[in-house]
Structure formats: structure tokens, C-alpha cells
Amino acid sequence: MNARPDSPERTAAAGAPTATQPALPDYLAPVFAQYPLRIVAAEGVWLTTGDGRRVLDLYGGHAVAALGYGHAGWTAALTGQARTLSFQSNAVPLDVRLRAAQRLIRFSGLDFTRVFFVNSGAEANENALKMAFTCTQRAHIVAIEHSFHGRTAGAGAVTWGAASKWYGFPRAPFDVGFIPRRDMAAIQTQVTARTAAVIVEPVQGVGGAFDLGAPYLAALRARCDEVGALLICDEVQCGMGRVGAPFASGLYGVQPDMITTAKALGAGFPCGALLMAPRVAAAIRLDALGTTFGGGPMACAVIEAVIDAIESDQLLERVRARASEIRSRCIVGPVRAHQGEGLLVGLRTTRPAREVHAALLERGILAGTSADPHILRLLPPYVLGAQHVELLRDALLDIGS
Numbered sequence: 266m267n268a269r270p271d272s273p274e275r276t277a278a279a280g281a282p283t284a285t286q287p288a289l290p291d292y293l294a295p296v297f298a299q300y301p302l303r304i305v306a307a308e309g310v311w312l313t314t315g316d317g318r319r320v321l322d323l324y325g326g327h328a329v330a331a332l333g334y335g336h337a338g339w340t341a342a343l344t345g346q347a348r349t350l351s352f353q354s355n356a357v358p359l360d361v362r363l364r365a366a367q368r369l370i371r372f373s374g375l376d377f378t379r380v381f382f383v384n385s386g387a388e389a390n391e392n393a394l395k396m397a398f399t400c401t402q403r404a405h406i407v408a409i410e411h412s413f414h415g416r417t418a419g420a421g422a423v424t425w426g427a428a429s430k431w432y433g434f435p436r437a438p439f440d441v442g443f444i445p446r447r448d449m450a451a452i453q454t455q456v457t458a459r460t461a462a463v464i465v466e467p468v469q470g471v472g473g474a475f476d477l478g479a480p481y482l483a484a485l486r487a488r489c490d491e492v493g494a495l496l497i498c499d500e501v502q503c504g505m506g507r508v509g510a511p512f513a514s515g516l517y518g519v520q521p522d523m524i525t526t527a528k529a530l531g532a533g534f535p536c537g538a539l540l541m542a543p544r545v546a547a548a549i550r551l552d553a554l555g556t557t558f559g560g561g562p563m564a565c566a567v568i569e570a571v572i573d574a575i576e577s578d579q580l581l582e583r584v585r586a587r588a589s590e591i592r593s594r595c596i597v598g599p600v601r602a603h604q605g606e607g608l609l610v611g612l613r614t615t616r617p618a619r620e621v622h623a624a625l626l627e628r629g630i631l632a633g634t635s636a637d638p639h640i641l642r643l644l645p646p647y648v649l650g651a652q653h654v655e656l657l658r659d660a661l662l663d664i665g666s
């Protein structure tokens with residue numbers, strides 16, 4: 266997946282010269298293979314490239330841009346807070362932080378009593394795992410095959426395939442077992458009295474927009490209760506409205522012990538959160554959790570603005586409407602089936618998804634791929650309109666089967 270600095274994917278867009286601008290030298294560490302796009306501006310669901318092309322964004326910067334670009338409430342919250350008080354750490358109480366925590370817990374609709382604000386999805390998962398070990402005094406985690414939980418030592422250790430692909434640490438910091446998706450029998454045999462927690466994405470993102478479903482989540486919950494393990498739902502990608510409900514756990518009728526979230530939580534401002542149910546909250550000791558930037562006032566102002574926008578712009582209804590239109594209108598051309606939940610959509614393609622991705626980009630639509638080579642992954646902003654779904658349909662028909 267990583268591109269060398271001199272690879273065609275990487276040089277096609279980064280620092281590309283234009284009529285008015287010389288090429289910029291590239292000192293950046295090569296991270297992802299890059300799309301051949303030089304984006305200079307964005308508005309709503311549209312990206313504008315350096316050469317003036319408009320591209321429909323159905324990927325949202327890895328599921329981040331939930332409100333699209335230039336959302337008035339988000340921009341006002343961020344700039345207003347920057348002017349009022351740009352930063353103070355958790356060593357100082359802040360009303361904006363208290364409000365963000367209260368709003369987030371209320372928004373979740375689930376039984377949580379404490380929030381720990383962090384900076385990213387991986388950091389939220391790292392702290393969730395730590396709380397699970399603290400609560401249970403056990404050292405074994407069960408994760409699900411094809412999961413993705415982040416790139417840090419703990420989060421990477423519970424990510425499927427990381428050890429052979431990119432993990433980089435000499436050993437995992439605790440015991441981890443992986444169980445197959447939707448395999449009920451494996452839950453019974455692998456989640457045991459030595460298990461501290463099960464960590465699961467209710468709808469897997471990187472793994473291919475794969476919905477694990479209510480019965481599977483209920484079985485995990487029941488087994489965790491039987492053996493005294495905790496259930497951690499990683500909703501970094503599928504949470505904060507993306508499935509047409511505040512969180513996928515709620516949609517599937519499950520109360521986790523912890524939810525981790527990030528991405529759409531800040532809708533473009535970096536932040537993450539760990540929500541804790543009373544049993545976990547009771548185990549927090551002062552000085553056990555910490556961060557400099559997590560819970561900063563600008564992040565918290567943005568979190569409030571994101572929840573405001575989701576609630577007052579009726580974005581959950583909008584997500585559900587677009588989700589059903591995509592599924593009824595876009596199984597055409599190279600797409601033969603769909604999976605996933607809400608606006609975490611997996612379109613199963615007859616030919617490699619990378620080829621369909623490239624063909625869509627030629628037609629001015631940016632989609633995503635996934636670890637499943639035949640799944641095109643869509644993670645569009647929640648402000649997407651029905652007319653944009655029709656543009657996708659037209660492009661897929663034009664590509665043909």
C-alpha cells in the first residue's frame with residue numbers, strides 16, 4: 266500500500282507543477298499511495314483541483330468530512346473558539362469541555378458516564394485497551410479478523426494482518442487472538458475467563474465496509490458478560506452518525522462497556538474520544554489517563570458543532586435516505602452487490618475495485634477502496650444529496666460492466 270517517494274502514484278499529484286506554480290520539493294515521509302489529485306479547495310461535497318476541475322467527494326478524507334467542507338456552524342465554532350481561547354490542557358477545567366462531554370454522551374443514547382477526549386482513533390483504542398486491562402486484571406484481548414484499529418503499539422496489535430504487513434514493534438504488548446467474522450462458535454471457544462476484552466468494529470471499515478450485524482454483536486455481548494470480559498466497540502469509522510444512527514452499537518441494540526470514536530467526531534479537526542460505561546468509569550484513577558492536546562477547547566467546540574449540525578440539519582435522516590438510494594440505484598455497471606451500513610457503503614465490483622476507482626476518478630468522482638480487492642468503499646459526507654447519488658449511478662453506467 267505504501268508508495269515510494271518516486272512512485273508514479275506519489276509524484277502524480279504531490280507538488281505537481283501548474284501553469285502558475287513551480288513544483289514543490291517533497292520532504293514528506295511516504296505514507297499512503299496518493300491519488301492523482303492536487304486538491305486546493307473544497308465546498309460542500311465538491312473538491313476543486315489546482316487545474317480547476319471539480320471532483321465529487323465520496324470518500325471524505327478517510328471518513329472524516331461528515332459535514333462536507335466549509336460547513337457554516339463548524340467553521341464558526343472553530344474560528345470563534347480560536348479567537349476566545351485557543352488552548353488550555355486538562356489541568357484546567359473548561360466549560361466547553363464539560364459541554365462537549367455531556368453532548369456526546371447524550372447524543373450516543375447509550376449508558377455512558379465518562380468521556381476521555383484524545384486526539385485520534387488509535388489513541389482512543391490504546392486507552393480503551395488499557396482500561397480493559399485495569400478493570401479486569403487480565404491480559405488477553407480477542408479481536409476480529411479483517412479488523413483495523415490503528416497504528417500504535419496496542420491498536421496495531423489488535424489489527425488483523427498488521428504483524429505481517431507493517432506493525433514494526435518487536436512484539437505485541439499483550440496476548441491477542443483473532444476470531445473469524447460472524448462465526449458464533451468461535452466466540453464461545455475463544456472468549457474465555459482469561460479474556461480482558463473483545464474489541465470489535467460493529468461495521469468494519471478498512472476490512473471492506475463489512476457489517477457484523479445485530480446477532481453477532483449480541484452474541485459477543487452475551488459471551489463477554491458470561492466470562493467477565495469487557496466489550497469495546499471501535500466506532501472510529503462507523504460512529505458519529507455514519508450508519509444513520511448516532512452509533513452502530515445503538516443501531517444493533519448493544520450496550521458496549523466502551524466506545525471509541527474519532528474521524529467524524531471532529532469532521533476535519535483532529536480529535537477522538539473514549540466513552541466509558543459506569544463499570545469502567547469506576548476504575549479510572551487520577552493520573553492513569555492523560556494527554557496534552559486531547560480535550561482542547563477548539564476540539565471541544567468543534568465536537569459540539571458537529572453534534573449540533575447532525576441534530577439540527579437532520580443529518581441522520583439524510584444519511585439513511587442516501588444510504589438506501591445508493592443501494593437501490595447504484596448496483597449497476599461494474600457493481601453487482603452491496604454491503605455495509607448507512608453511509609459506510611461497500612460496493613462489490615465484478616473487476617478489481619482499484620480499476621473502478623480509477624475509472625470513477627476519470628469521471629470526476631472520488632471513491633475509496635479497502636482491504637477487500639473487490640470492494641469499492643464509499644464514505645461520503647452526510648450532506649450528500651440525491652442528485653449526487655445519480656451522478657454516481659451515471660458514472661457507473663458509463664463505465665459499464
Ligand SMILES: Cc1ncc(COP(=O)(O)O)c(C=O)c1O
Nearest residue numbers: 385386387413414415470501502
Ligand atoms: C475502525 C478504525 N479504528 C481506528 C482507526 C485509527 O484511527 P486514527 O487514524 O485516527 O488513529 C481507524 C482509521 O482508519 C479506523 O478505521
